Amino acid sequence: MKRIAQFFSLAAVPLLTASAIAQTTDTTGTSAATQARSDVSATTAAPTSGLTMSGYVEAYYTRDLTAPKTDQERPGFLYNHKRNREVNINLAFLKAAYTAERLRANLAVQVGTYAQYNYAAEQGLLKNVFEANVGIKLAQNRDLWLDAGIFSSHIGFESAISKDCWTLTRSILAENSPYYLSGAKLTYNSPNGKWTLLGSVLNGWQRIAKLPGYSGMAVSTQVQYRPSSMLTLNWSSFLGSDRPDSLKQGRFFNNLYAIINPAGKFGVILGFDIGADRKPVINAMTDQRVGSGSYVWYSPVIIARYRTSDKSYLNGRVEYYDDKNGVIIATGTANGFQTLGYSLGYDYAILPNALFRFEGKVYDSKDAIFSTSTGQSNTNVSFTTSLAISF
Template sequence: MNHFMKKYAAFILACSIHGFLFSQDSITKLQIAVRGEGYFNVSTGGKQEIARTFLVSHNSNNIPSINLLMSTVSFQSKQWQGELSGLIGTYAEQNLAHEIGPFRNIGSLWVANKPLSQIEILVGVYPSHIGLESPVSMDCMNPSRSIVADNTPYYQSGIRVRHEMGDDAIALHFLNGWQRSSIDSMGIIPAMGYEYTTKRNEVNVRVSGFVGSATHQENEGIRYYQHIGLTYQPRVDLSIAGSIDLGYQLKNDIRTFVIAPVIMGQWKMNESIIMNGRVEYYHDPHGMIIGNASGLSAIGYSMGIDWKAMSDILLRCEYRSVKEMRDVMNTRNDHPVLGLHLQWFIAKYLM
C-alpha cells in the first residue's frame, strides 16, 4: 500500500474516532454485527466451475461456497455516524480484485456528520447510490443479484453531501471513479454522482446517475450512466420493484451503450414462507461495462421460495436461467442454475 493510501485510510479512521469521542455528550449507539451467506449452485454442467464472467455474486457452481462473510462495527449519535466492515467470500474475490492491499477486504469505511438537521456530509468508502440491490442478500428480494446489479457499483468512495426535505432527499457525490476505494500511483479518478429519492405512500422512487471517468485509460471517454428505480408496496405482504439503467461511453472511438430493465417481486405468504421472482434484460453490445470485446445481450428470469427459520436466519431456494442471446457459438446458451442459500445476521449493541 503506497504512502498516499496509508494517509487516506488513517484520515478516515481518525475522523471516525473523533466523531465517536466527541459524541459522548449525547446518546451513542455502538453495534457489532456479522452477516453471512453460504450457497450451493447446481448447474447443468455437472462440474465445479466459475459462472459467467459478468456475474460477481454467487459465481461458483457445483461446490459449496461462501458468497459473503462480513463483520461490521458501527456507531451512531445525534450528529455523528461511522462504520467499518471487513469481508471475505467469492463476492469479495471477484468484485474487489482490482483494489489495493487491505482494501480488497474492506466493505465500508466511512464517517458522517450532520452540521444541520437536514444536511449530512459523509466521507470514505460507502454503499453505492446507484441501483435497488445490495451485496447483502438478506436485504434483497431475490437470493441472487440481477445482471445489472452485478455490473454497477455496489460501493464507492469519496464525499457525499445529502440534503433531506421531509420525504424527499437530494445528494451530490464527489467520487473516485466507478466503484473504487483504493487510490493508485496515478491518483484519484475524477467523477461525480447525483441522487434524488422520494417516498409517496406506498411508492419509493430513486433517480441516480454517474458522470466521470471510470478508469485511468486514455482511450476511454467520460461515462454517463442513469438509473431510475421504483418500489411499490400495495400491501404489507407484497412488494414490487422495477428499474431501468441507461449508459453511454466512448471507448476506443466506438460509441458504446447499455440498456438494462429489471422487474422484481416478493410475496410473503405467511410469517415464514416468502415467494420471489425476477425478469431481466441486459444489453451491452460493445462491452461498455462487460469485460469482453463481444459484449453481452442476455435475458433472464428467476423464481424462488424462502423459509424464515428464525428472525435472523433465512433459507432460500432459487431457480435461475440466463440466456445469452448473441452466443452463436454455443447451441445451448440458457445456462439454468438451481441455488440453495443459507443467510444469517447477528447483531449486538455494546452501548
C-alpha cells in the same frame, strides 16, 4: 430446452446448504437496498448514541446445470454466489458502528467469494473492507450529513447483502454497476421523510484506489422520493470515467427504479439502467481513429414477490441486458452481450434472524456465450440455495 426441462425436474430436489448472515444498519444515509429488503429478515434499529457491533454471514450452494462439471465458476458477468458445485461463503462481515448527536463512523471487515471476485482489482487489505467511513452532521436542526470514506453504493435497489434484496441472487444490472463507492458525499433528508438528496465526489466507478492512468474525479447524485410507505421513486446518476485519460472516454450512467407496495402482500420493483461511454479517440488494437459518438448499454428489470405466509415469500424476476458493444460485459461475439434472464425463488424465515432461500434461474443469450461440456450454448440454467443469519 433440454437443459430447461432438466432444471425444472431437479428444482424439487432438496439441497443441503448452510449460511449465516448478520443484520446491519447503514448509518450513512438511506440505502436503496434497505428500502427494498424483504420484511422476513431481521431489522435492527439504529442506536441514538454509542458503539454497536453486528455481524453477517451467508453460506450458499450453486449448481450450474449448463457448465462442465469441472468448471467451478459461474459466468464472468456474475460476482455473487460465484462458485459452482460447492458449499461456500458469499459474504461474511463484522461491523462496528459509532453514533453520536452529530458524529457517526462505520467499519466493517469482510470475507467471502463476493469480496474475492468483486474486489479483485483493489489493493491488499482493502479487499477485505466492506465499509469504512466517518461523518459529521452539518446543521443542528437539519438532517444534513457530510460523510467520507468507503460506502455501500447508493446506485440501485440491490446490495451485496442477500437478505436485504427481494431475490436470492442479484440481477445482471446490479452485478455490473457499483456495489461500493469511495469518496465524500453530502446527504439531506427532508423533515417529512419524503425526500432524500445526495451528491458525491468519488474516486471512480466502484474504485477504492483510482484506476491507473485516470487523473479525474467522478460525481454521483441521488434523488429519492417516498410519497408514502407504498411507493419509492429513485433516480441515481454517475458522471466520470472508468478508462485512462488517454482514451478520453467519459461515462454518463443513470439508474431509475420504483418500489411499489414493499410491505404489502404483493409488491413489485421496476428498474431501468442506461449508460453511455464515449467512443475512444484511438482504437488500442488497430491504432486507428474511432470517431465520434458513444457506446450505449441498458437493462430493464421487473421483480415481483408474493407473501405466502407471515414467514415466507415467492418471488420472480424477468430482466434483459443489452451491451452489444461490450462496454461493461465483453463477450467477443458478433452481437455482444444481449441476454434475457428469468428467475423464480422461495424464501422462508426459519427464525426472525435466519432466512432460508432457494432460487432457479435461466439465462437466454443472443449469442452462444455459455460454456458447456460439448462447446458453447445460448442458454444457461442454474439453481442456488442459501441460509442467512443475522446478529
